[in-house]
Amino acid sequence: MPSALPLSAALLSLLTASPKAPAPAAVTGPSPQVAERLIGAALTEGHAWARLAELTDGIGSRLSGSEGAEAAVQWAKRSFEADGVKVWLEPVKVPRWVRGEESARVLGSERFRAHPLSILALGGSVSTPAGGLTAEVIEVRSLDEVVALGDKVKGKIVLFNHAMREAMEYGKYAGLRTRGTSVAAKAGAVGVLVRSLATASLRSPHTGAVRYDEGVERIPAAAVSVEDAELLHRLLAGGPVKVELKLGCQTLPDADSFNVVAEVKGREKPQEVVLLGAHLDSWDVGTGAHDDGAGVAMVMEAARLIGKLKPAPRRTVRVVLFANEENGLRGGRAYAEAHAAELANHVAALEMDSGGFRPVGVVLRAGPGGAELVRSWLRPLEALGAGSILQGEAGGADLSPLLPARVPFVGVRVDISRYFDVHHSEADTLDKVDPKDLAQSTAAVAWVGYVLAEVPEVLPRPEAPPTEAPKAPAAP
Amino acid sequence: MPSALPLSAALLSLLTASPKAPAPAAVTGPSPQVAERLIGAALTEGHAWARLAELTDGIGSRLSGSEGAEAAVQWAKRSFEADGVKVWLEPVKVPRWVRGEESARVLGSERFRAHPLSILALGGSVSTPAGGLTAEVIEVRSLDEVVALGDKVKGKIVLFNHAMREAMEYGKYAGLRTRGTSVAAKAGAVGVLVRSLATASLRSPHTGAVRYDEGVERIPAAAVSVEDAELLHRLLAGGPVKVELKLGCQTLPDADSFNVVAEVKGREKPQEVVLLGAHLDSWDVGTGAHDDGAGVAMVMEAARLIGKLKPAPRRTVRVVLFANEENGLRGGRAYAEAHAAELANHVAALEMDSGGFRPVGVVLRAGPGGAELVRSWLRPLEALGAGSILQGEAGGADLSPLLPARVPFVGVRVDISRYFDVHHSEADTLDKVDPKDLAQSTAAVAWVGYVLAEVPEVLPRPEAPPTEAPKAPAAP
Numbered sequence: 001m002p003s004a005l006p007l008s009a010a011l012l013s014l015l016t017a018s019p020k021a022p023a024p025a026a027v028t029g030p031s032p033q034v035a036e037r038l039i040g041a042a043l044t045e046g047h048a049w050a051r052l053a054e055l056t057d058g059i060g061s062r063l064s065g066s067e068g069a070e071a072a073v074q075w076a077k078r079s080f081e082a083d084g085v086k087v088w089l090e091p092v093k094v095p096r097w098v099r100g101e102e103s104a105r106v107l108g109s110e111r112f113r114a115h116p117l118s119i120l121a122l123g124g125s126v127s128t129p130a131g132g133l134t135a136e137v138i139e140v141r142s143l144d145e146v147v148a149l150g151d152k153v154k155g156k157i158v159l160f161n162h163a164m165r166e167a168m169e170y171g172k173y174a175g176l177r178t179r180g181t182s183v184a185a186k187a188g189a190v191g192v193l194v195r196s197l198a199t200a201s202l203r204s205p206h207t208g209a210v211r212y213d214e215g216v217e218r219i220p221a222a223a224v225s226v227e228d229a230e231l232l233h234r235l236l237a238g239g240p241v242k243v244e245l246k247l248g249c250q251t252l253p254d255a256d257s258f259n260v261v262a263e264v265k266g267r268e269k270p271q272e273v274v275l276l277g278a279h280l281d282s283w284d285v286g287t288g289a290h291d292d293g294a295g296v297a298m299v300m301e302a303a304r305l306i307g308k309l310k311p312a313p314r315r316t317v318r319v320v321l322f323a324n325e326e327n328g329l330r331g332g333r334a335y336a337e338a339h340a341a342e343l344a345n346h347v348a349a350l351e352m353d354s355g356g357f358r359p360v361g362v363v364l365r366a367g368p369g370g371a372e373l374v375r376s377w378l379r380p381l382e383a384l385g386a387g388s389i390l391q392g393e394a395g396g397a398d399l400s401p402l403l404p405a406r407v408p409f410v411g412v413r414v415d416i417s418r419y420f421d422v423h424h425s426e427a428d429t430l431d432k433v434d435p436k437d438l439a440q441s442t443a444a445v446a447w448v449g450y451v452l453a454e455v456p457e458v459l460p461r462p463e464a465p466p467t468e469a470p471k472a473p474a475a476p
Numbered sequence: 477m478p479s480a481l482p483l484s485a486a487l488l489s490l491l492t493a494s495p496k497a498p499a500p501a502a503v504t505g506p507s508p509q510v511a512e513r514l515i516g517a518a519l520t521e522g523h524a525w526a527r528l529a530e531l532t533d534g535i536g537s538r539l540s541g542s543e544g545a546e547a548a549v550q551w552a553k554r555s556f557e558a559d560g561v562k563v564w565l566e567p568v569k570v571p572r573w574v575r576g577e578e579s580a581r582v583l584g585s586e587r588f589r590a591h592p593l594s595i596l597a598l599g600g601s602v603s604t605p606a607g608g609l610t611a612e613v614i615e616v617r618s619l620d621e622v623v624a625l626g627d628k629v630k631g632k633i634v635l636f637n638h639a640m641r642e643a644m645e646y647g648k649y650a651g652l653r654t655r656g657t658s659v660a661a662k663a664g665a666v667g668v669l670v671r672s673l674a675t676a677s678l679r680s681p682h683t684g685a686v687r688y689d690e691g692v693e694r695i696p697a698a699a700v701s702v703e704d705a706e707l708l709h710r711l712l713a714g715g716p717v718k719v720e721l722k723l724g725c726q727t728l729p730d731a732d733s734f735n736v737v738a739e740v741k742g743r744e745k746p747q748e749v750v751l752l753g754a755h756l757d758s759w760d761v762g763t764g765a766h767d768d769g770a771g772v773a774m775v776m777e778a779a780r781l782i783g784k785l786k787p788a789p790r791r792t793v794r795v796v797l798f799a800n801e802e803n804g805l806r807g808g809r810a811y812a813e814a815h816a817a818e819l820a821n822h823v824a825a826l827e828m829d830s831g832g833f834r835p836v837g838v839v840l841r842a843g844p845g846g847a848e849l850v851r852s853w854l855r856p857l858e859a860l861g862a863g864s865i866l867q868g869e870a871g872g873a874d875l876s877p878l879l880p881a882r883v884p885f886v887g888v889r890v891d892i893s894r895y896f897d898v899h900h901s902e903a904d905t906l907d908k909v910d911p912k913d914l915a916q917s918t919a920a921v922a923w924v925g926y927v928l929a930e931v932p933e934v935l936p937r938p939e940a941p942p943t944e945a946p947k948a949p950a951a952p
């Protein structure tokens with residue numbers, strides 16, 4: 001029981017009344033009885049886990065535009081209804097990209113025999129010609145290196161090989177996957193292989209979205225397993241290496257989908273909204289258990305538990321299960337557009353999208369004084385190890401369209417150290433989510449959601465919208 | 477540098493003259509200068525690693541009968557020649573099994589949508605009908621359970637789901653893979669899925685040989701990833717589950733191959749042979765880096781280093797790179813047959829086939845007094861953490877045909893705790909072998925091989941051949 005330790009340690013620190021523990025009188029806001037009810041239920045009833053199993057085992061993968069995505073929308077609606085939570089669907093047009101047959105191999109040479117490569121086309125990639133494309137590989141570590149190489153990139157397959165070792169480095173290297181393909185195409189490359197953004201590998205490639213710049217040729221792009229990136233590196237040390245790449249993926253016409261929106265109406269200020277979000281879509285590999293089935297389970301369960309409170313909280317708690325976070329962000333944009341008139345009344349928004357791991361604290365994006373306010377509400381989360389305000393900014397890809405409206409963001413941060421072992425890969429399956437961790441994070445989300453909706457105070461809004469969206473370390 | 481710790485700790489224990497350390501006078505046998513030379517060279521020259529890279533990156537997988545296997549034979553011969561070690565090829569007819577297109581999926585039902593399953597046909601499996609076969613799954617934990625279920629198994633796909641968690645449990649469960657299919661067929665099953673024998677999984681199936689009993693129907697069999705075995709278990713808890721299995725594998729006519737035999741002639745008793753073995757074939761997935769490229773690299777390097785000694789050791793050191801360990805053992809049998817007349821002169825045999833990990837000690841299968849004799853030679857391995865005789869019996873699949881001749885077996889045991897993370901899977905690649913560990917095990921093998929060939933004494937032969945081959949924990 002590895003997760004028992006932080007809990008015990010935190011309890012112990014409470015019992016021994018360490019100097020850091022606030023005095024009991026410092027607890028403000030809603031009643032301790034509600035904290036007991038929400039946190040106790042989240043930790044003991046096992047609903048979040050059961051819900052996640054329904055989504056991952058019952059439905060499986062749910063890439064935008066797929067039958068799985070549509071099934072997930074209907075499942076979520078039925079589940080909210082079964083929980084007695086008001087729910088509706090808001091239309092979103094989503095892209096529909098479909099993986100085809102795909103393979104890659106190193107061609108044999110005088111120095112070595114042919115090697116199969118373990119790949120996954122990047123989401124959104126164009127296909128190769130039907131017979132595949134064959135080209136020499138050129139290895140780079142950064143976008144700048146592509147530019148510096150100039151003509152040497154022409155006609156080549158660019159291998160973006162990087163040194164990601166830890167989860168916190170995801171943000172540092174994710175640009176190679178999203179932006180590298182157009183940078184390579186501009187330099188004349190004919191294809192791209194990106195070393196998987198992974199912290200563990202058993203020859204297991206990790207996909208993710210490729211972003212094609214307007215006006216730049218669209219060239220095929222795939223993620224390659226860590227092992228195969230290292231193989232290519234070793235082979236390249238001895239001379240030229242040719243790779244044959246075959247991708248049969250295609251982009252079909254946009255499909256109809258939905259954001260699933262559910263809410264528990266506020267008793268006193270129903271027009272004021274606390275948004276709890278997660279995204280319902282996943283990649284087409286694995287079953288999106290951590291990304292973002294876990295987030296979906298947490299916010300659905302928060303709504304169910306808050307919905308059972310009598311009286312209801314002061315403000316409205318609204319859960320949004322966004323469509324199309326992974327390859328388009330159409331759900332996040334559609335929500336911001338459809339609700340533009342009421343965004344000034346969104347008093348806080350939270351998105352869970354970093355896996356179903358144990359909670360480690362709370363992050364904020366709010367105006368001056370926000371941290372002090374929130375800190376006073378976190379006492380009930382101390383025994384879960386989540387009672388502190390952490391450095392770093394709250395965010396979430398689906399929330400980024402809310403930035404111009406200066407909606408305060410709150411985040412329950414989870415321990416992401418093992419997230420990128422499975423993220424965007426076939427291995428993102430239910431067995432990887434620890435029911436204890438999921439229950440603890442669910443408890444934290446339920447409490448934070450409730451308290452934001454209940455306390456008399458509202459968070460100060462952030463002073464000015466940034467010029468571009470902040471990057472959460474574990475998103476998208 | 478995780479492997480630095482045991483080394484330092486062992487050195488420290490020598491320096492502090494702990495009561496367990498034997499007095500310097502206890503060192504018997506060959507000169508300390510030879511120990512310095514062999515162990516120093518193995519630890520500093522990096523040849524074993526370079527050789528393993530040639531085999532895995534240069535040739536790759538090498539299943540019996542494949543082009544890779546033939547290329548490996550020629551490579552090994554060239555490499556021994558380049559090292560100045562006498563080498564020849566001994567013919568072996570090997571089976572030729574070829575993997576085809578393969579897939580499996582859970583069919584959708586009212587309870588769940590369809591799920592793809594991550595599988596690998598077991599080596600030697602027959603194919604399914606071209607359109608695949610579809611049947612309900614029945615889950616069992618043991619061979620006995622199949623028998624106990626009787627008629628309930630008829631027409632079903634049997635899922636052998638087991639609880640392997642640690643490397644040392646491999647021997648306990650490997651029979652489900654090798655023998656389970658015929659047991660299931662006898663009970664009327666139409667196909668078999670075996671949970672991969674794995675200690676880590678990222679949806680990564682592990683293959684291995686299936687053994688069809690004479691007179692029993694041959695039904696198709698595949699390994700399924702740990703995750704998918706768990707998925708099937710969860711789905712079965714709610715009712716019937718149907719799986720569609722498609723295997724396109726086939727067995728072609730036997731192919732010509734070779735054991736690669738090399739030797740350093742003994743200076744005084746050339747007719748007495750110390751055999752150092754490993755197997756040159758691998759499965760068709762991954763590049764057989766741990767299984768058994770590492771063993772090949774160790775014994776080749778031992779021959780190279782021993783071959784440079786002047787004078788040569790008293791007896792002949794013979795390296796045998798066996799063909800077809802994985803799916804037939806034809807190489808081991810061919811060697812025993814071809815050399816039947818000289819097996820009485822085989823004074824010891826050692827096979828390295830548990831991965832390229834750090835050495836942890838020495839095991840034996842010899843007559844009374846053998847352990848005391850060997851113990852007195854192991855002082856030079858203490859600083860590598862391999863200076864003790866361990867519980868357990870030495871063996872090796874390719875050595876098992878030597879049992880009736882009562883050849884003493886010696887083994888350098890390695891730390892197998894992570895072996896089954898990659899064993900028989902796509903993930904058994906060069907990057908998984910730590911060069912430090914490989915160098916240390918190579919040093920131990922070189923020393924043990926040398927000392928067995930040099931000291932005046934020979935190991936007492938084991939008293940009686942057992943009725944069946946002993947099972948090494950990490951073989952085949």
